[in-house]
Amino acid sequence: MKVTTVGLDLAKNVFQVHGVTHEGHVVFNKPLRRAQLLAFFERLDPCLIGMEACSASHHWARELSKFGHEVRLIPPIYVKPYVKRGKSDAVDAEAICEAVTRPTMRFVQVKSVEQQAMLSLHRTRELVVRQRTQLVNMLRGLLAEFGITLPQGLEKATGFAREVLDGSAPDIPEIGQDVIRVLCRQLLSTDYLVRWHDLRLQAVARADHRMKLLQTIPGVGPVTASAIVATIGSGRQFRNGREFAAWLGLTPRNNSSGGKERLGRITKMGDQYLRKLLVVGMTSRAIQVKVRPDKGDPWLRQLLERKPFRLATIAMANKTARIIWAVLTREEAWTPRPA
Known part of the structure; x- marks a missing residue:
């Protein structure tokens, strides 16, 4: 029997595949190790493959497309209504196989490696921006415990950090001064990382039409x-x-x-x-x-x-x-x- 549609439930090491014919007869529903996945689909005749959209799905979609398969990514929230009962890899793969054939289903466009690289730059920038905000809040909170108020604004906080590292320590006990110096050094380092990410994004934006x-x-x-x-x-x-x-x-x-x-x-x-x-x-x-x-x-x-x-x-x-x-x-x- 020729398999026309496959539902692939992704994982880190053990994947689940559910294949059906054009008439809907189940041909296989079995687990595959990570090392077996590409070889399995390479032997399979070109067919429609459905996967839930996740962090690794774009990589697997690109790899499986090289074998001539048509790969479609589905938002997980749209797969859930097709889960019959319970929660297992086999049930999830069957639900994906059913959802991918629906004529009104909405799909996620497969991203290129360039798009994913750009998004990784955005994710790391978002991370260091959050870390910088946490450091400023921590610095402001610790200084407030000693009756020292730090003015609002990022520039005020980084300016204070530079003054501390230049030797202008606040009038607090020595242990407190050491803690403030560590936070100031980390704040300036994180602020540098944010600015590096901004410059990198600006350079990319100038080069792309x-x-x-x-x-x-x-x-x-x-x-x-x-x-x-x-x-x-x-x-x-x-x-x-x-x-x-x-x-x-x-x-x-x-x-x-x-x-x-x-x-x-x-x-x-x-x-x-x-x-x-x-x-x-x-x-x-x-x-x-x-x-x-x-x-x-x-x-x-x-x-x-x-x-x-x-x-x-x-x-x-x-x-x-x-x-x-x-x-x-x-x-x-x-x-x-x-x-």
Whole structure:
């Protein structure tokens, strides 16, 4: 019997494969060791392979595609309804095999090694930014216990750290001074790592054509542009800008029934990192408009006059997401419409 569809449940060492024919008859449902996986699919005739989208799924999708197979990645949340009962590798592989054949199923685009490398740069940057924030908070908290207040702002904290390492120690016991020196040294080292990541992202954004196009959009800088291209590539997997905004979780949650339309808060589904970058960028734009209304976008100025600040920034992020999709798919720079 010829296998036409395979559900592959990924793991670290032991994988589960579930194969069926065109009529739906089960041909195999068995575990495979990691070393056996590629050899197994190399012997198999080209077929449709479904996998849950995860950190390692893009690697395996690229490897299995070399054998002529059609590989589709499914968000795990869309596989769960096809799990019949219980939790095991065999049940999960069967559910994946069933879900991948659904005509209305939504799939995740397979990322290239270049996209994954770029995303690794973003993930490490996000890590060191969190560590830097933790160090500043710890430094400020310890100094407050001795009655020393550290002004708000990152520049104030790094400036204080440089002064301490230059010999200007606070008037506290020697043990406390040693602890403060260690924190200051670690803070400056972490701040250097953040700046290195920013410079690396800026260099990549200057060299990539699509990232340069995205940076023509107000509120989109090198970090946001590189993250978007690394995550969605050309953006053609989305049919329109509204679908991209919905994927980011920037559209209202629909709870309609009986012909009555009820729209709630945004869904916050999809990529949390991209959504955060867009909201932060639009928050910066909104602050600029409030400070300098004469130089801001008239539409944005009117929106801030009518709506609460946070609601307005979310609406701006929604609109920017649609503009991003249009810029990527049309491969044209953003041009503002005349007022």
